[in-house]
Amino acid sequence: MKKNKIVWLVFLLFPLLELTAQQSNPHILVKPEDKQVVLDKIDKQPWAKTIFDNMRKNVEAYADRHQTDKQWILSRYLMNRVPGKRYTTVYSDNSGKKLIKWEGDAPVPTVRVNTYLRTPITEKGSSYQKPAIEELVANDTCRLMFLFNPETGEKEWVDPQAYITSINSDINKLAQDAAIIYWLTGEEKFATFAADIVDQWAKGAYYQEPIVGPCRTGFLDMQTLGDAASRSLIVAYDFIKPFMRQMNYDLSYYDTVFEKIASTLAFRGYWNNNWYAAESSTMVFAALSLEDPQKRDYYLQFFLEKDTINGSCGQLALPSTVEKWLTHDGHWKEPGGYHNYPVGNLLVAALALENNGFDVFLQFPALFRASYAMLKYSFPNLTVSAFGDTGRSSQSAESLEIGLIGAVKHKQPELPEMLASMKKLMDGGKYRRDDSGFVGLLCYLPEIPEATSSFEWPRTGTLDFARYFLQRNGTDPKTGLMVGVQGATYNHNHCNGMAMELYGLGEVMGIDAGTGPNYEHPMHRNYYSQWAAHNTVVAAGASSSVPFSGSAGTKQIGEIELVAMEPMPDKEAVSPDYSFTDTRYFDKSTNTNQLRILAVVRTSPSSGYYVDIFRSDNKVSNDYVYHNMGDDLIFTDTSNNVLKTISTSYPLTERDYPGFRFFTDVKKLENYAGNITALFTVKENQLPDKYMQVLVPEAKDRTYYTAFSPKVKTAGNRYKSLPQPVVTVHAQGEAWDEPFIAVFEPFEGTGNQSIKAVEKIEELSSSQNTVLKVYNRNNTEQIVLQGNDCEAKIDGKDIRFRGYFGIVSLKNNQPEHLYLGKGKEIGYGPVSLKAEKEHISAEIRKIDNNSYWVNCTHPMKLILENSTIKEVILDINGLSQKITTEPAGKGMSVSIPSVMGAVVKW
Numbered sequence: 001m002k003k004n005k006i007v008w009l010v011f012l013l014f015p016l017l018e019l020t021a022q023q024s025n026p027h028i029l030v031k032p033e034d035k036q037v038v039l040d041k042i043d044k045q046p047w048a049k050t051i052f053d054n055m056r057k058n059v060e061a062y063a064d065r066h067q068t069d070k071q072w073i074l075s076r077y078l079m080n081r082v083p084g085k086r087y088t089t090v091y092s093d094n095s096g097k098k099l100i101k102w103e104g105d106a107p108v109p110t111v112r113v114n115t116y117l118r119t120p121i122t123e124k125g126s127s128y129q130k131p132a133i134e135e136l137v138a139n140d141t142c143r144l145m146f147l148f149n150p151e152t153g154e155k156e157w158v159d160p161q162a163y164i165t166s167i168n169s170d171i172n173k174l175a176q177d178a179a180i181i182y183w184l185t186g187e188e189k190f191a192t193f194a195a196d197i198v199d200q201w202a203k204g205a206y207y208q209e210p211i212v213g214p215c216r217t218g219f220l221d222m223q224t225l226g227d228a229a230s231r232s233l234i235v236a237y238d239f240i241k242p243f244m245r246q247m248n249y250d251l252s253y254y255d256t257v258f259e260k261i262a263s264t265l266a267f268r269g270y271w272n273n274n275w276y277a278a279e280s281s282t283m284v285f286a287a288l289s290l291e292d293p294q295k296r297d298y299y300l301q302f303f304l305e306k307d308t309i310n311g312s313c314g315q316l317a318l319p320s321t322v323e324k325w326l327t328h329d330g331h332w333k334e335p336g337g338y339h340n341y342p343v344g345n346l347l348v349a350a351l352a353l354e355n356n357g358f359d360v361f362l363q364f365p366a367l368f369r370a371s372y373a374m375l376k377y378s379f380p381n382l383t384v385s386a387f388g389d390t391g392r393s394s395q396s397a398e399s400l401e402i403g404l405i406g407a408v409k410h411k412q413p414e415l416p417e418m419l420a421s422m423k424k425l426m427d428g429g430k431y432r433r434d435d436s437g438f439v440g441l442l443c444y445l446p447e448i449p450e451a452t453s454s455f456e457w458p459r460t461g462t463l464d465f466a467r468y469f470l471q472r473n474g475t476d477p478k479t480g481l482m483v484g485v486q487g488a489t490y491n492h493n494h495c496n497g498m499a500m501e502l503y504g505l506g507e508v509m510g511i512d513a514g515t516g517p518n519y520e521h522p523m524h525r526n527y528y529s530q531w532a533a534h535n536t537v538v539a540a541g542a543s544s545s546v547p548f549s550g551s552a553g554t555k556q557i558g559e560i561e562l563v564a565m566e567p568m569p570d571k572e573a574v575s576p577d578y579s580f581t582d583t584r585y586f587d588k589s590t591n592t593n594q595l596r597i598l599a600v601v602r603t604s605p606s607s608g609y610y611v612d613i614f615r616s617d618n619k620v621s622n623d624y625v626y627h628n629m630g631d632d633l634i635f636t637d638t639s640n641n642v643l644k645t646i647s648t649s650y651p652l653t654e655r656d657y658p659g660f661r662f663f664t665d666v667k668k669l670e671n672y673a674g675n676i677t678a679l680f681t682v683k684e685n686q687l688p689d690k691y692m693q694v695l696v697p698e699a700k701d702r703t704y705y706t707a708f709s710p711k712v713k714t715a716g717n718r719y720k721s722l723p724q725p726v727v728t729v730h731a732q733g734e735a736w737d738e739p740f741i742a743v744f745e746p747f748e749g750t751g752n753q754s755i756k757a758v759e760k761i762e763e764l765s766s767s768q769n770t771v772l773k774v775y776n777r778n779n780t781e782q783i784v785l786q787g788n789d790c791e792a793k794i795d796g797k798d799i800r801f802r803g804y805f806g807i808v809s810l811k812n813n814q815p816e817h818l819y820l821g822k823g824k825e826i827g828y829g830p831v832s833l834k835a836e837k838e839h840i841s842a843e844i845r846k847i848d849n850n851s852y853w854v855n856c857t858h859p860m861k862l863i864l865e866n867s868t869i870k871e872v873i874l875d876i877n878g879l880s881q882k883i884t885t886e887p888a889g890k891g892m893s894v895s896i897p898s899v900m901g902a903v904v905k906w
Helices: 004-021 032-044 046-066 068-074 161-187 188-206 225-246 254-267 277-290 291-302 317-323 336-353 364-368 371-379 397-410 415-427 439-442 522-528
Strands: 089-092 097-101 146-147 154-158 460-463 470-471 480-488 499-504 509-510 537-539 561-566 578-587 592-604 608-614 623-628 632-636 664-669 676-682 690-696 702-709 725-734 735-748 755-760 770-777 782-785 797-812 815-826 831-835 840-848 853-854 860-864 870-875 879-884 886-888 893-895 899-905
Touching: 032 046, 032 161, 032 439, 046 068, 046 188, 046 439, 046 522, 068 161, 068 188, 161 188, 161 225, 161 439, 188 225, 188 254, 188 893, 225 254, 225 277, 225 860, 254 291, 277 291, 277 336, 291 336, 317 336, 336 364, 336 371, 336 397, 336 439, 364 397, 371 415, 371 460, 397 415, 470 578, 470 592, 470 886, 480 592, 480 608, 499 735, 509 676, 509 690, 537 592, 537 608, 561 797, 561 815, 578 797, 578 815, 578 860, 592 735, 592 770, 592 782, 592 797, 608 770, 623 735, 632 702, 632 725, 676 702, 690 755, 725 735, 735 755, 735 770, 770 797, 782 815, 831 840, 840 860, 853 860, 893 899
Parallel strands: none
Antiparallel strands: 089 097, 146 154, 460 470, 470 480, 480 499, 499 509, 537 623, 561 578, 578 592, 592 608, 608 735, 623 725, 632 676, 664 702, 676 690, 690 735, 702 725, 755 770, 770 782, 782 797, 797 815, 815 831, 815 840, 831 860, 840 853, 853 899, 860 893, 870 879, 870 899, 886 893
């Protein structure tokens, strides 16, 4: 901490001189002299004019009504209005989830606090509909509210719970927009409308104390996170304070209210998850609004320099945040859906401080990387994986816009990559600047500088804290391929072992379930956060965290281990068409060892498939589970005949920790010998239907099930409220010697699949190796080779292999490509690759009868049987060298150094 304090002194010395001067208003996000810049932006930039026009359209009718009926909007604000019940202190239960006691009586109405931390939901998990402002009852003090139930189509009397804060927040945002419009136009009707809302709120809040409860509880909300609803009024006050002073509003309340907000957020909340960072912008805005410069600086230090840790409560300042919560490339160390929330607030807070003289971005360049980190981990459709307690999120363009402001201002080296990232988002239809709201109108650059380069996605990547390993091939949204495997113990993780998601035809088709109705709901605890909701293998029908847990937060499941991967993250790939990961996992709840190989195989610019080989050694039973978005699922045989299934119930253990009991419309296929295909259908309107075929080679003693999972939020807008199809393969006994094998191919249009068949070559497979053959319609074949390590050797008539993963691609039974993902040897017919010392990753591609294209990560030998060649030429980037061959059996071998993009010819 001594070093940080020295930095703090240097960092703050000059800015503090600015802040000790009398504040002008506005000053949080813009200064008075910035008004003309914003007006010019509205005049010259269509996107900014659209924002301004929409803000005016949304609030003008309310402002007009307010000129003759001031009580209309004020009476819709949810307050404690009845004398004797104008509560000043409220109490939560010990968990900080609901209010249990109300006390005190203020001389004026006080702000109602939401009674529960979540919004109300039905027994089946649907959300009651929040009423519009026009539907609210004037001066409503009833504890219940008449809300619409979408399941019954009727209204019911229910506790509005977190809708209390949400309704007030809607009115707060109207006040904020009105205040900004007044600043820009000078029209007093907007100032009066905003000032009266702010005035009513502040007078009530002045008499209120933070909720009495654990440190998750806030000032005016059950959670400190919910106090963000007050941020809009802080912003509004910043713009209309001169007007309020001129019109003799009593401003004596505000410093007390702002300090209560700043103090609550500085010392409450949690520092060991995203909580504190998500509060940061509200805390900084409140602190910047304080008149007393010493108090202002006191609270700002808790964002800039000084941690306030008290057990699990408190805040981390930026130096600790960068160290603890950001990966080297800026990803927040929680599921992707949680990245934008804390990082977005940190960036808005930094933007406000930059406007007030603090060079936050210059001091913390990690914020630049955080502003665009999510894009690196995106699928080709620019969404990210839904693993953990989250939905399917995307890179926040708003965060990137703020990052660009700092990068341009400080001429940061990250700027070119940030501009390329923004272009990718905008070209991909993920962002329109006219959707960027008041922060965009006030603060964003009038024009984004032109990108001088294109965004480049790496072939693979990893988020180490989540043990997430991704592979991609191609970046086109329609034809790109990507698969990821994930499993670890971290905040907001799920109980899922080695779970995967995969992409096809513009969408994430192999879906992770994401979250349930809310984190406390029994469906979330017992299904969405458990094994059966994920694409994984369940051991003994009982896989779970230890101890069993399904709530939000950290669930103890251990973590998966990466044994082999090609290419390694941020490394050059040896093949344009192939990649793989080999991960291992120990399920401590069932004492089960597991191994999973996932591979991407590209067969043409528009086609490809995924290979999944999953070993699990539980002696009781093992269930392979795969969820795909869509409408329908059937089993077919090798002749495309539909196989008949019978209705059944899923086999459960007594406690069913994984959550199989939530599957519906369960059907099974048993006592079937032969290859099968599970065919998922995604029906399209006026377009060819999409399919995912899952080809499963014949295996002994397997029972196949189809079912529908509970509805998920991660399957795109069309399916987010619908049950989704799921296939499982049940093995009674271990599935190690006889692993689960599945080959996945997305395709469009009936009969347009590129794979004809998949077979397992039994005589070459064992408990240590798997050999598959994939037959394609373009007259090519791939022999897929898997090894648990590099010791057990495959030595068939034509095939030789020692390694973790390899592919022999054939055309007319002649090898076109030999790919050794990682290992010691691969060969087919007269051609072989052998590592000289270390394990290698390598590929050779036949150019013609006298040359090969070669990539290898370490020195290797290229062996040609039945050859008498004495000398070869190795061409590396146009530079040629002669290499003498050596005898090898009945042929010759040539030593190839570590090279990329070389050609061997003779």
